[in-house]
Amino acid sequence: MSGPLTGIRVIEVGHMLAGPYCGLLLADMGAEVIKIEPPEGDIGRRVSPHFIGPHNAYFASLNRNKKSIVLDLASAEGRAELEAVAATSHALITNLRPSAIKKLGLTYASLKHCNNKLVCVALTGYGLDGPYSESPAYDYVIQALTGVMSLTGDPSAPPTKTGYSAVDNSAGIMAAMGLLAKVVEGRGGQVDVAMYDVMLSQLNYLAGASLNAGEVMERLANSSHPYMVPAQIFPTAQGWLTLFITHDKFWQKFCAEIGRPEWAADPVFATMASRRDNRVQVLAAIGDVLRQASAAEWVGRLAPLGVVVAEVGTMAQALDSGQARARDMIVPLGDGTQQLRAVGSPLKFDGFTPAYGMPPLLDEHHQEVLGKATA
Numbered sequence: 001m002s003g004p005l006t007g008i009r010v011i012e013v014g015h016m017l018a019g020p021y022c023g024l025l026l027a028d029m030g031a032e033v034i035k036i037e038p039p040e041g042d043i044g045r046r047v048s049p050h051f052i053g054p055h056n057a058y059f060a061s062l063n064r065n066k067k068s069i070v071l072d073l074a075s076a077e078g079r080a081e082l083e084a085v086a087a088t089s090h091a092l093i094t095n096l097r098p099s100a101i102k103k104l105g106l107t108y109a110s111l112k113h114c115n116n117k118l119v120c121v122a123l124t125g126y127g128l129d130g131p132y133s134e135s136p137a138y139d140y141v142i143q144a145l146t147g148v149m150s151l152t153g154d155p156s157a158p159p160t161k162t163g164y165s166a167v168d169n170s171a172g173i174m175a176a177m178g179l180l181a182k183v184v185e186g187r188g189g190q191v192d193v194a195m196y197d198v199m200l201s202q203l204n205y206l207a208g209a210s211l212n213a214g215e216v217m218e219r220l221a222n223s224s225h226p227y228m229v230p231a232q233i234f235p236t237a238q239g240w241l242t243l244f245i246t247h248d249k250f251w252q253k254f255c256a257e258i259g260r261p262e263w264a265a266d267p268v269f270a271t272m273a274s275r276r277d278n279r280v281q282v283l284a285a286i287g288d289v290l291r292q293a294s295a296a297e298w299v300g301r302l303a304p305l306g307v308v309v310a311e312v313g314t315m316a317q318a319l320d321s322g323q324a325r326a327r328d329m330i331v332p333l334g335d336g337t338q339q340l341r342a343v344g345s346p347l348k349f350d351g352f353t354p355a356y357g358m359p360p361l362l363d364e365h366h367q368e369v370l371g372k373a374t375a
Helices: 018-028 057-063 076-086 098-103 139-145 166-185 195-201 204-213 248-257 272-277 279-290 295-305 315-319 322-326 366-373
Strands: 009-013 032-037 066-070 091-094 119-124 189-194 231-235 240-244 308-311 330-332 341-343
Touching (some): 018 032, 018 057, 098 119, 166 195, 248 295
Antiparallel strands (some): 240 308, 330 341
């Protein structure tokens, strides 16, 4: 069945993660995404040591459902072919460096003459222009500069990056949102998405506390929430337990179930505010109780009461979970014969189920795309 973006054509001049992830989100919703690659291909084709047939696992995870053409964008011929495709496209997304974006003419100013309704999205580290625009920008670096690392990890350990590419993925989502906003508007133009800006925006309430109250945010032990107690992970007799209690009614249920009903009326423990003010004492007392049973046992006892609780699991367990299966989140690519699997789209629509095609081989669609564009 047709997807919500069927009929939308997007050019992707991207590499590695942020740009390709943006293109992936759009392709899964039915957009025709044409990936323009240099002769050697996207570096993502060689990142992972894992290959399934001709397909690199890293590249496959970000580039299904796309078409690949090879163009030398620095040549007159390549430029003419790009403009031919752009003439019938709705948008272009790129995550090259600003200098390369401008040199190759991947901006609205450079392409509007062939399609004044084209939306051009530049996804860069620090923006298309400005004093830092040409500074190297990788996920790790942006996490370091925006304070994300300083907020992550145990206070007795070094600053820590997130366990996955949070910056690249977040920037890809924001780029897709900006692209679609302009397409819906029906006017061409430039969209400028900086990874640095994206991560600052995601600091929201933490930034608000700093800007408006001068609060200095520091790392807290066991991934504690800065305001809610208990809201963190706890060691148990076996495994780690995530416990997140916000409302006092759930605190009262928790106290009764763990055999400490007196805490529900104790002025040190009774309210969200008192637990925050007495964080060290409260967490120590809770920790002593939770070490008496396994994480799985606590989940079995507390979850039926509506208490927000979970055992800390592994990625492999999540990928093989009943929840992942129930939501159709692990999907075969193509017809399944090549045994290539991926995580499916998180977006669910009435009347539409994505068709998860194979990632393209390098230049696989050159004739299909350019034969029509240049005819």
